[in-house]
Amino acid sequence: MSAAARLRAASERFLRPVLAELRAAGLLTVPRFARTSSFRLTLLYGALFSLSAALLFGLVYWIATGYVAGQIDSAIATEIAEERADGGGTLAGLKAVIATQARDASPGAYYLLQDARGHVVAGNLPAMPPRMGTQEWTLHNGSVVRGRGLAAPQGGYLLVGLDASNLRELRHAIGYAFLWVVAGTLVLALIGGSVMSFSVLGRVEAISRASRRIVEGDLGQRVALRGTNDEFDHLATSLNAMLDRIEALMGGMRQVSSDIAHDLRTPLSRHRQRLELALLQGDSVEQLRATLGASLADIDTILETFSALLRIARLESRADxxxxxxxxxxxxxxxxxxxxxxxxxEQGHHLACQRMNPTPLRGSRDLLTQMFANLVENALRHTPAGTTISVTTARIDDVAVARVCDDGPGIPTAERAAAFRPFYRLEASRTTPGTGLGLALVAAIADLHGARVTLSDNRPGLRAEIRFDAKPQPTAEPDPACLARVVALSHRRLPEPYAMRVEHMLRAIHALMQSLHGRARPGP
Amino acid sequence: MRILLVEDDRETADYALQGLTREGHSLRVATDGREALLLASCEDWDLLVVDRMLPHLDGLALVRMLRAGGTTTPALFLTALGEVNDRVAGLQAGGDDYLVKPFALAELAARVEALGRRAQRQVPPETVLSVGDIEIDLLTHLARRRGEPLDLQERELRILEYLMRNAGRVVTRTMLLESIWGFHFTPRTNLVESNISRLRTKLGQESDAGPIETVRGLGYRLHVRGR
Structure with missing residues (x-):
């Protein structure tokens, strides 16, 4: 094994248990807010800005210092050129020039002329090791000097320099500015990211809390909207709409279940009584046959009621x-x-149909036929002979409207809303035959078509109006693929415990909707 | 008639078996789709009665395969699935009729008869339908009894035609509701009775006996040798 591999193996052997211990002790956990995507995003932006700042400062630094250094260098070059020219090519000549310069020079100008043995011949600098080219050095008194060294005649060494403290200050100034900016950016990024993450977590926590209560059974609970119209508000709105639907469906189911229990017990009890009597009385075969026949008829009625209920349930749940x-x-x-x-x-009613104008519509002929049939039958059954029943259809303001009106006794205002409940019977019609489900089915069919049914006073009589003014409801089939996508998304965007809660809630809702669909499906 | 009944539920199979055997048909029961496919392809049947929900091969697929193979035996679907989509699916798969469970034996018997005879009839394109002393000219849509023209509305004519095409056999109310009015539900009023009664009046019939006879508990029947 190569050294690198051995090193890696060794570090793994030691590091892993140590890391595991630290993790177990809770020392390696990143704080919750730091695990949100918004925090990570902020860190990323902070890093990006720091990088840009670094590039910018780098450029400024390079240009500015280059300029200033360049100024110094060109001044020195000019001087050197002058001195060499004045020196005439000999060491002695150069010495004279340098000495004069050193004597008359302004502060900040430095000269050094050494001979071949390294002794100072002229200038205001101490002896230095001969180094060629542009260089910078610090004097005893701390000043920074920038200069150039070159070969002098007869093996000597000439060094000319200028004070470069302003260059140094420039460098330091730019450097400090850069550090402050980067530090500031990072700190702001950290603070800003934390603030945003806390706020995001707060919203998620609110949704999570509401969902927990919903899963525990409080279906009336809704997620609060912040009014900011951001994606959280949209999520909350969708969740609330979903919960509204579930609550309505569950409420409807509870109501129907209790109504069924009440209303089917009566014919079943009658049925039982009749059969028991027949057993007790030991009637003739003919009479027993009659009893069986009547029982069969009873059971058929009950079966019809169940079929109608099933149909309503399937329509409401939008299964298929x-x-x-x-x-x-x-x-x-x-x-x-x-x-x-x-x-x-035959019954002495007058039935008429009026089509005001063409009423094109997208619908199910089958279901709409049954809807009209139910309304007409209701009118026929609940009004006395001589009543006029009129069915009208029209297109008003681009909305299809149908009306079934009669001039009979009508329904009292107080009972109009309740009339659509399954098994609801008006007091006056308690004993008439019928399942009591006619209007419930009408409502379910209308709802499927995105229409609304209303009962009102026809002055006199009853007016049932169906307005097709909404879009047909989309099917609420729970889609497992969609569920999987949303769950995956929540795991990516949210920290673990929150993602788990959201997933739990989504699965509970999904299962609920599936069971509502499943309950409405008939068996083989 | 020789009928192949494909039904995996023991009790329903017995129920249908008894009901149809009483009518004089001879039945064979298959309990899953694969067995039925084999039997239907190898032997000749006058009618297939098929449950939609079957193990191994469901009813729809069975009929589809048979039709693809060229079998023209009429097929009646039995099923608890009675919604529009299910019915349409059944007819599109090649079924000829669709009966929703639970059903009355009389209903099953009547539909079986109607389907069976449909296949047996030679079908020269007829322009005049004639039963007893009633006749309908299918081109002009005029009906006559004993040569006298009858003033019938469109629906009444259709009822008469349906009865005539099934002359001598019981036609149930459900069959009439589905064929004449396209009602796939049971109305709470005696809609069929009223319309038949009107038709009878126009035919000059005074009793329930003939030519359109009321068969108690079952439906109606047009006498073949009418008076």
């Missing part, structure tokens, strides 16, 4: 919605009216 194809609402209404005309006449 039917395709919405172009059709004319007026045509559907007319077909239904046509079918019921014979019945209406």
């Amino acid at each position: 919605p039917p395709p919405l194809l172009p059709l004319d609402l007026g045509q559907v209404a007319e077909d239904v009216t046509q079918a019921y005309r014979a019945v209406a006449e």
Whole structure:
């Protein structure tokens, strides 16, 4: 094994247990706020800015010091050229020139002329080792001098220099400025990043807290919006919308379950009574047959109720919605009216259909037919002979509207909203045949088409109006791929404990929606 | 008729078996799709009654494969899935009719009859449909009884035509609702009864006996030898 490999192996052998110990002791954990993506982003920006500052300062430093050094160098070069010219090429001549210069020079000018043996011949500098070229050195008194050394005639050495303390100060000034800027940038980045991360964590913690309460069963809980309209607010809005839907569905299911329990017990009890009596009385075969026949009819009614309930549940949960194809609402209404005309006449009702203008719509012919049929049947059943029932369709302000109106007794204002609840029966119609689900189905079908049903006073009578003024609801099929994507995203963006909580909440909601879909699906 | 019943639920199979055997048909029961595919391809059947949910090969796939292989035997689907999409899927797979569970034996029997005969009939393109003393000219959409023209509305004509095409067999209310009005649900009012009653009046019929007979608990039947 090479030395590098051996070193690596050794360091691993020692480092790993040490690191493990430190981690276990909690000393290596990065604080929570430092693990957010916003903090990391801020550090990155801080580093980038520092790098840019470094480059900039580097450039300034290089240019400025280069300029000043250049000034000094050219002054020295000019002097040297003059002196050499005046010196005439001999050491003695040069000595005279240098001596004069040294005597008359302004402070800050330094000269040195040495002979071949290194003895000072002229100048105001002590003897120095002959070094050629541009150089900088510090004097005994601390001044920095920048100069140039070159060979003098007869093996001598000439050195001319100028005080360069302003150059030194320039360098220091730029250097310090640079350090301050970088330090300042890093500190600001750290502070700013921490502040942002805390704020982000705060929002996440709020969502997490609300979600915990929701998972524990408080479906009325909603995530608060900060009003900043940022991605957290959007997330909160989507979550709230999802929770609204779940709450409505669950509320609906609870209501229906208790209504079913109440309303199906009655026919089942009757059924039971009849069968028990037949057993007790030991009737003739003919009578037993009659009893069985009646029981069969009873069971058929109950089965129909369940089928209707199932249909409503499936429509509401949007499991496998039917395709919405172009059709004319007026045509559907007319077909239904046509079918019921014979019945209406027999019962002494007057049934008419009016199509005001073409009403193109995207919908399910099947479901819309059933919707109109239910409304017409309700009108036929709950109004006395002689009532006029009219079905009208029109397109008003680009919205398709359908109305089924009668001039019968109508529904009292107080009961109009409740009439759509499954199994709701008006007091007056308690004993009429029917499942009590007609209006509930109408509402479910309308909802699927993005329409609203309202009951109002037809003065006199009842007016049922369906307005197709919203977009058909998109299917709320829970999509496992989408769930996986969002979970992965939350793990990338959020620190671990928060990501886990968000994932927990999302999975709980997903499972809930799946079970709502699943419950509405019939078995084989 | 020789009927192949494909149903994996024991009780439903027994139920259908008993109901159809009583009507005089001879049945064979297959309990999964693969066995059914084999039987259907090797032997001749007058009708297939297929449950959609089957082990190994589901009902839709079974019928699709048979149709692809050239089998034209009519197929009736039995299923608990009764929504629009399911029905459309069944028909698109090559099924001829679709019956939602739970169903009445009378319903099953009536549909089986209707489907079976449909296949057996020679089909020269006819322009005049004639049963007993009633006839319909399919080109002019005019109906006559004993030579006298009948003033029928479009729907009434269609009801009459449907009854005539299934003359001598029971036609259930559900079958009429689906074929004539496209209602795939059970209305709470006796809509079919009222329309039949109107048709009877126009035919000059005074009782429930004929030519359109009410079969109690089942539906209606047009007498072949009408009076």
